[in-house]
Amino acid sequence: EPEVTQTPSHQVTQMGQEVILRCVPISNHLYFYWYRQILGQKVEFLVSFYNNEISEKSEIFDDQFSVERPDGSNFTLKIRSTKLEDSAMYFCASRTSWTDTQYFGPGTRLTVL
Amino acid sequence: SQQGEEDPQALSIQEGENATMNCSYKTSINNLQWYRQNSGRGLVHLILIRSNEREKHSGRLRVTLDTSKKSSSLLITASRAADTASYFCATDAGTSGSRLTFGEGTQLTVNP
Numbered sequence: 001e002p003e004v005t006q007t008p009s010h011q012v013t014q015m016g017q018e019v020i021l022r023c024v025p026i027s028n029h030l031y032f033y034w035y036r037q038i039l040g041q042k043v044e045f046l047v048s049f050y051n052n053e054i055s056e057k058s059e060i061f062d063d064q065f066s067v068e069r070p071d072g073s074n075f076t077l078k079i080r081s082t083k084l085e086d087s088a089m090y091f092c093a094s095r096t097s098w099t100d101t102q103y104f105g106p107g108t109r110l111t112v113l
Numbered sequence: 114s115q116q117g118e119e120d121p122q123a124l125s126i127q128e129g130e131n132a133t134m135n136c137s138y139k140t141s142i143n144n145l146q147w148y149r150q151n152s153g154r155g156l157v158h159l160i161l162i163r164s165n166e167r168e169k170h171s172g173r174l175r176v177t178l179d180t181s182k183k184s185s186s187l188l189i190t191a192s193r194a195a196d197t198a199s200y201f202c203a204t205d206a207g208t209s210g211s212r213l214t215f216g217e218g219t220q221l222t223v224n225p
Contacts, residue, residue, distance in 0.1 A: 031211065043156070043201065043215040056212055091156060098211040099143060099163075102203075106155035 002026045004105035006092050012111045013082055021077045021108045023092030032075045033093040033102060034067065036060070043091065049075065050098075082112045118216050119202055125222040132189045134219040136202035137182075143207030145178060147187050150199045150218070159187070159200075192223045 005024045013019050025032050034046040048055040049067055066078045075094075079086055089109050093102040119136050126132055136145070147159040162169045162178045162185065169176050175188040189196055199220050203213040 033212070035213075035215075042217050043203075043213075045212040045214065048212055056208060058212070089153075093213075095211075099205075099207070101146060101158050101161050102213055103158060104148070104156040109153075 004092055004094055004103050006090075006105035006108050008108060009106065010109045010111070012113065015084055015112055016081050019079050019082055019110065021079075021090050021092075021110070023075045023077070023105055024073050025075055025092065025094030026103060027073070029094035029096050029103075031055075031095045031098055032067075032069070033095075034077045035091045035093065035104075036088040037091065037107075038088045046077070079110075082110075084112050086110060087112045119200070119219045121219060122217065123220045123222070125224065126192060128192060128194055128223055128225050130192055130223075132192050132196070132221055132223070134187045134200050134221070136185045136187070136216055138185075138202075138204045138214075138216075139183060140204075140206055142180075142204045143211070144205045145176075145185050146203045146205065146213065147174075147176060147185075148201045148203060148215075150201065152198075156201070189221075192221075194223050194225045197221060197223050 007022045032049040035043050037043045045058050047057045047061045064080045068076050089107045091107045092105040095102045144163045146161045148156040150156050160171050160176050162176050173190045178185045199218040201215050201218045203215045
Protein backbone atom coordinates (compact mmCIF):
# COMPACT_ATOMS: atom_id res chain seq x y z
CA GLU A 1 0.00 0.00 0.00
CA PRO A 2 1.41 3.42 -0.95
CA GLU A 3 2.66 5.54 1.93
CA VAL A 4 3.80 9.07 2.58
CA THR A 5 7.49 9.04 3.45
CA GLN A 6 9.54 11.65 5.27
CA THR A 7 13.26 12.21 5.76
CA PRO A 8 15.10 12.53 7.98
CA SER A 9 13.31 10.85 10.87
CA HIS A 10 15.22 13.02 13.33
CA GLN A 11 17.01 16.32 12.72
CA VAL A 12 19.08 18.15 15.31
CA THR A 13 20.15 21.71 14.53
CA GLN A 14 21.52 24.80 16.18
CA MET A 15 19.31 27.84 16.70
CA GLY A 16 19.53 30.17 13.71
CA GLN A 17 20.37 27.44 11.23
CA GLU A 18 18.28 26.58 8.19
CA VAL A 19 16.64 23.19 7.92
CA ILE A 20 14.84 21.46 5.09
CA LEU A 21 12.41 18.69 5.86
CA ARG A 22 11.56 16.40 3.01
CA CYS A 23 8.44 14.47 2.12
CA VAL A 24 7.43 12.19 -0.70
CA PRO A 25 3.63 12.21 -0.92
CA ILE A 26 1.62 9.33 -2.35
CA SER A 27 2.16 9.43 -6.10
CA ASN A 28 -1.34 10.19 -7.42
CA HIS A 29 -2.16 12.72 -4.71
CA LEU A 30 -2.68 16.36 -5.59
CA TYR A 31 -3.03 18.12 -2.23
CA PHE A 32 -0.13 18.41 0.19
CA TYR A 33 0.11 19.57 3.77
CA TRP A 34 2.50 20.22 6.61
CA TYR A 35 1.49 19.99 10.26
CA ARG A 36 3.47 20.08 13.45
CA GLN A 37 3.05 18.68 16.92
CA ILE A 38 4.96 20.16 19.82
CA LEU A 39 5.67 17.50 22.45
CA GLY A 40 2.59 16.83 24.53
CA GLN A 41 0.38 19.13 22.47
CA LYS A 42 -2.09 18.65 19.69
CA VAL A 43 -1.34 18.55 15.98
CA GLU A 44 -1.40 22.00 14.36
CA PHE A 45 -1.88 22.89 10.72
CA LEU A 46 0.90 24.84 9.03
CA VAL A 47 0.21 25.01 5.30
CA SER A 48 -1.63 23.41 2.41
CA PHE A 49 -0.36 23.28 -1.16
CA TYR A 50 -2.14 22.57 -4.43
CA ASN A 51 -1.35 23.18 -8.08
CA ASN A 52 2.11 24.45 -7.19
CA GLU A 53 0.96 27.15 -4.85
CA ILE A 54 -0.03 27.64 -1.24
CA SER A 55 -3.78 27.23 -0.74
CA GLU A 56 -3.92 28.16 2.89
CA LYS A 57 -1.50 28.86 5.72
CA SER A 58 -1.86 29.27 9.44
CA GLU A 59 -0.60 32.10 11.61
CA ILE A 60 2.31 29.84 12.59
CA PHE A 61 3.53 29.77 8.98
CA ASP A 62 5.36 33.09 8.98
CA ASP A 63 8.13 34.40 6.72
CA GLN A 64 10.61 31.96 8.25
CA PHE A 65 8.77 29.07 6.63
CA SER A 66 8.51 28.14 2.99
CA VAL A 67 7.36 25.15 0.99
CA GLU A 68 8.35 23.86 -2.37
CA ARG A 69 7.59 21.04 -4.74
CA PRO A 70 10.89 21.01 -6.62
CA ASP A 71 10.05 18.03 -8.82
CA GLY A 72 7.20 15.62 -9.41
CA SER A 73 7.72 13.65 -6.24
CA ASN A 74 9.20 15.71 -3.39
CA PHE A 75 7.52 18.26 -1.15
CA THR A 76 9.75 20.23 1.19
CA LEU A 77 9.36 22.48 4.21
CA LYS A 78 12.15 24.96 4.84
CA ILE A 79 12.69 26.85 8.06
CA ARG A 80 15.15 29.65 7.35
CA SER A 81 16.37 30.53 10.83
CA THR A 82 15.29 28.00 13.42
CA LYS A 83 14.20 29.00 16.91
CA LEU A 84 14.03 26.91 20.05
CA GLU A 85 10.25 26.93 19.82
CA ASP A 86 10.40 25.27 16.39
CA SER A 87 11.31 22.02 18.12
CA ALA A 88 8.46 19.68 17.28
CA MET A 89 7.42 16.68 15.23
CA TYR A 90 6.65 17.78 11.68
CA PHE A 91 4.18 15.75 9.67
CA CYS A 92 3.61 15.79 5.95
CA ALA A 93 0.24 14.67 4.59
CA SER A 94 -1.34 14.23 1.18
CA ARG A 95 -4.70 13.46 -0.34
CA THR A 96 -6.19 12.81 -3.78
CA SER A 97 -8.98 15.36 -3.61
CA TRP A 98 -9.94 18.06 -1.17
CA THR A 99 -12.73 15.99 0.36
CA ASP A 100 -10.85 12.75 0.92
CA THR A 101 -8.73 11.25 3.65
CA GLN A 102 -5.45 12.90 4.48
CA TYR A 103 -2.66 10.34 4.77
CA PHE A 104 0.18 11.25 7.06
CA GLY A 105 3.84 10.40 6.95
CA PRO A 106 5.77 9.09 9.98
CA GLY A 107 7.07 12.54 10.86
CA THR A 108 10.41 14.27 11.31
CA ARG A 109 11.39 15.09 14.86
CA LEU A 110 13.15 18.46 14.80
CA THR A 111 15.24 19.41 17.80
CA VAL A 112 16.61 22.95 17.93
CA LEU A 113 19.43 23.49 20.43
CA SER B 114 -12.57 28.78 18.18
CA GLN B 115 -11.22 25.41 19.25
CA GLN B 116 -12.36 22.44 17.20
CA GLY B 117 -12.22 18.79 18.01
CA GLU B 118 -12.24 18.57 21.75
CA GLU B 119 -12.09 14.97 22.86
CA ASP B 120 -13.21 13.44 26.08
CA PRO B 121 -12.17 11.75 28.14
CA GLN B 122 -8.57 12.93 28.09
CA ALA B 123 -7.47 9.52 29.34
CA LEU B 124 -9.19 6.16 29.45
CA SER B 125 -7.94 2.94 31.01
CA ILE B 126 -9.75 -0.33 30.40
CA GLN B 127 -9.18 -4.08 30.48
CA GLU B 128 -8.59 -6.16 27.38
CA GLY B 129 -11.88 -7.30 25.90
CA GLU B 130 -13.83 -4.28 27.08
CA ASN B 131 -15.22 -1.62 24.78
CA ALA B 132 -13.73 1.87 24.64
CA THR B 133 -15.76 4.94 23.73
CA MET B 134 -14.19 8.30 22.96
CA ASN B 135 -16.10 11.46 22.20
CA CYS B 136 -15.30 14.52 20.15
CA SER B 137 -17.07 17.86 20.02
CA TYR B 138 -16.51 20.68 17.59
CA LYS B 139 -17.80 24.19 17.10
CA THR B 140 -18.12 25.08 13.42
CA SER B 141 -19.79 23.33 10.50
CA ILE B 142 -17.74 20.61 8.86
CA ASN B 143 -17.34 18.79 5.57
CA ASN B 144 -16.11 15.61 7.22
CA LEU B 145 -14.56 14.33 10.43
CA GLN B 146 -11.66 11.92 10.62
CA TRP B 147 -10.27 9.79 13.44
CA TYR B 148 -6.58 9.04 13.76
CA ARG B 149 -4.48 6.89 16.07
CA GLN B 150 -0.99 7.80 17.26
CA ASN B 151 1.29 5.45 19.10
CA SER B 152 3.68 7.20 21.44
CA GLY B 153 6.00 9.48 19.49
CA ARG B 154 5.01 7.95 16.18
CA GLY B 155 3.03 8.96 13.11
CA LEU B 156 -0.70 9.45 12.64
CA VAL B 157 -2.58 6.44 11.34
CA HIS B 158 -5.89 7.14 9.67
CA LEU B 159 -8.76 5.10 11.08
CA ILE B 160 -11.98 6.30 9.54
CA LEU B 161 -13.56 9.26 7.75
CA ILE B 162 -17.21 10.15 8.18
CA ARG B 163 -18.85 12.79 5.99
CA SER B 164 -21.29 15.39 7.23
CA ASN B 165 -24.23 13.63 5.55
CA GLU B 166 -23.42 10.31 7.24
CA ARG B 167 -24.52 9.29 10.71
CA GLU B 168 -22.60 6.10 11.33
CA LYS B 169 -19.71 4.13 9.83
CA HIS B 170 -18.08 0.85 10.69
CA SER B 171 -14.64 -0.51 10.02
CA GLY B 172 -13.73 -3.81 11.64
CA ARG B 173 -13.92 -3.27 15.41
CA LEU B 174 -14.42 0.47 14.99
CA ARG B 175 -17.74 2.27 14.96
CA VAL B 176 -17.96 6.00 14.44
CA THR B 177 -21.06 8.13 14.82
CA LEU B 178 -21.62 11.72 13.83
CA ASP B 179 -24.34 14.04 15.09
CA THR B 180 -24.07 17.31 13.21
CA SER B 181 -26.95 18.85 15.17
CA LYS B 182 -24.95 18.40 18.38
CA LYS B 183 -21.60 18.92 16.64
CA SER B 184 -20.25 15.75 18.13
CA SER B 185 -18.79 12.40 17.14
CA SER B 186 -17.91 9.23 18.97
CA LEU B 187 -15.43 6.45 18.31
CA LEU B 188 -16.21 3.02 19.73
CA ILE B 189 -13.57 0.30 19.77
CA THR B 190 -15.09 -3.06 20.57
CA ALA B 191 -13.32 -6.02 22.16
CA SER B 192 -10.21 -3.95 22.84
CA ARG B 193 -6.70 -5.39 22.74
CA ALA B 194 -3.48 -4.31 24.38
CA ALA B 195 -2.28 -3.27 20.90
CA ASP B 196 -5.06 -0.65 20.81
CA THR B 197 -3.15 1.34 23.44
CA ALA B 198 -2.49 4.71 21.79
CA SER B 199 -3.71 8.29 21.57
CA TYR B 200 -6.81 8.84 19.49
CA PHE B 201 -7.56 12.14 17.78
CA CYS B 202 -10.53 13.47 15.94
CA ALA B 203 -9.84 15.99 13.19
CA THR B 204 -12.41 18.15 11.48
CA ASP B 205 -12.32 19.31 7.89
CA ALA B 206 -14.37 22.47 7.43
CA GLY B 207 -14.01 22.34 3.67
CA THR B 208 -12.10 25.59 3.38
CA SER B 209 -10.03 26.28 0.28
CA GLY B 210 -7.03 24.53 1.77
CA SER B 211 -9.09 21.89 3.56
CA ARG B 212 -6.95 21.93 6.64
CA LEU B 213 -7.63 19.44 9.40
CA THR B 214 -8.17 20.84 12.87
CA PHE B 215 -7.19 18.36 15.56
CA GLY B 216 -8.41 17.95 19.09
CA GLU B 217 -6.30 17.31 22.16
CA GLY B 218 -6.77 13.56 21.91
CA THR B 219 -7.75 10.73 24.21
CA GLN B 220 -4.99 8.54 25.65
CA LEU B 221 -6.34 4.99 25.70
CA THR B 222 -4.61 2.34 27.78
CA VAL B 223 -5.76 -1.25 27.39
CA ASN B 224 -4.47 -3.45 30.18
CA PRO B 225 -3.80 -7.12 29.41
